[in-house]
Amino acid sequence: MRVDLFDFDLPQELIALRPARPRDAARMLVVRGEGLFEDAGVSDLPRLLRRGDVLVFNDTRVIPAQLEGRRGEAKIGATLHKRIDLRRWQAFIRNAKRLRPGETVEFGGGVSATAEERLADGSFVLAFHGEEPVEVLLERAGRMPLPPYIAGKRATDAQDLEDYQTMFAREDGAVAAPTAALHFTPRLMDALDAAGVARETLTLHVGAGTFLPVKGDDTDHHAMHSEWGRIESETARRLNAAREAGGRIIAVGTTSLRLLESATGEDGLIQPIAGDTDIFITPGYRFRAVDGLMTNFHLPKSTLMMLVSALMGRERMMAAYDYAIANDYRFYSYGDSSLLLP
Structure with missing residues (x-):
């Protein structure tokens, strides 16, 4: 497909530089397969979902993956985006x-x-010296890898160490936050529990490659970077049982969605998985695992804009984004949310 089909103009003032406070005070645009768009808030999620639905969260934890250094007199910047082994x-x-x-x-x-x-895509393999775990080295020398549309407008600070981490963060390895889950608070989780909405977690270590712009004029020419993910066998079993009982699987974030779809066969059953995925979802893709998606607003011409267009239809999503812009929704990682229910 032509990449320019997923383009739109976004006023710079709608790019959120800080998250809503409290986190669950963010706005949320509800987009169904047809009908009017609904202006809601993240705190409305318990009434928008049904008893027996399951929210699936990504429990990856962002590491301080941006480094500034020198090779002789030359300044070198490095953004780690995928672990190869313990030291590389x-x-x-x-x-x-x-x-x-x-x-x-x-x-x-x-x-x-x-x-x-140096690899074919221009990235490098870096082998860290010493015997300390690389995570310890990064805590000493690295900084939180805020997306360039935020970092280009203000300096990263101590508040970002908290803001750019979800309440579910447990497994070290991401270099970008699964930002849809940034909106959740213990108060909201209690309300979801009371409404009978279940929760499950998986792990997908988000790499910077996910957010790279699509190069070229056609999606056929774009190669996704792979990311490592895991769904435990018991998690897969519970998800399949919930769906069999009539519950909907709602992915919280495109990272959760991509791993769920990677783990699901043509029979619609979610299987355990532990390994790399480079799934690239564009319009025409037939979804097998998920019945909905909670996600922030994405960059124009990005793979994530293509993913939400695949879920809801391109024209429907372009209309939703026009509506969001006209109604001053805040965009990108620290921005507002949307609930997509095809």
């Missing part, structure tokens, strides 16, 4: 023309890494 990470490099395989980058605080090889 794949990383996007800023000022990559000044770095060659075999050279070492000093990141400060006693943290350094060797650029082992």
Whole structure:
């Protein structure tokens, strides 16, 4: 499909630079398969879902994956985006023309890494020195990897260490937050429990590649970066049982949706999974696992804009985004939410 079919103009003032406070005070646009759009709030979620529905959260935890260092006199920036093994990470490099395989980058605080090889997509494999876990090194030398549309407008600060982490964060490994779940609070979870809405968790370590713009004019020419994910066998069993009993599976965030769809066969049964996925969902895709999606508003011409268009229909989603812009919804990672029910 033509990439420009998923383009739209967004006023810069609608890009949220801080989240709503409290988190569940964010607005939420309800988009159904047909009919009028509904202006609601995240706190309305218990009345918008049904007893027996299941919300599926991603429990990945964002690590301080952005590093600034030097190779000699050259400044080198690195954004880790996928773990290879205990000491090696794949990383996007800023000022990559000044770095060659075999050279070492000093990141400060006693943290350094060797650029082992340059991959076909332009990223590098970085092998970190020493015996301390890489996560410990990152806590010392790294910073929270805010998306460029936020980091380009203000400096990352201590508040982001809390704001850019969901209440479900448990498994270290993401370099971007599963932002749909940023809206949840213990108070909201209690209300969902009282409404009979169940919850499950999976793990997908979100990589920066998910949010890269689609290069080229056609979706056929875009290659998704792979990300590692896991759904436990008991989680899969409970999800299948809930659906068999008439409950709907509502993914909280595109990361949860992508792993659920990766784990589901043609028979509609969700299977346990532990491994990489590079699923790329565009209009025409037949959804097998999910019955709805809660997600923030996405960038124009992004793979995530294509995903929500696949779920709801491109014209329906473009109309929803026009409505959101006209009604001053806040966009992107720290922005408002939408509930998509095809």
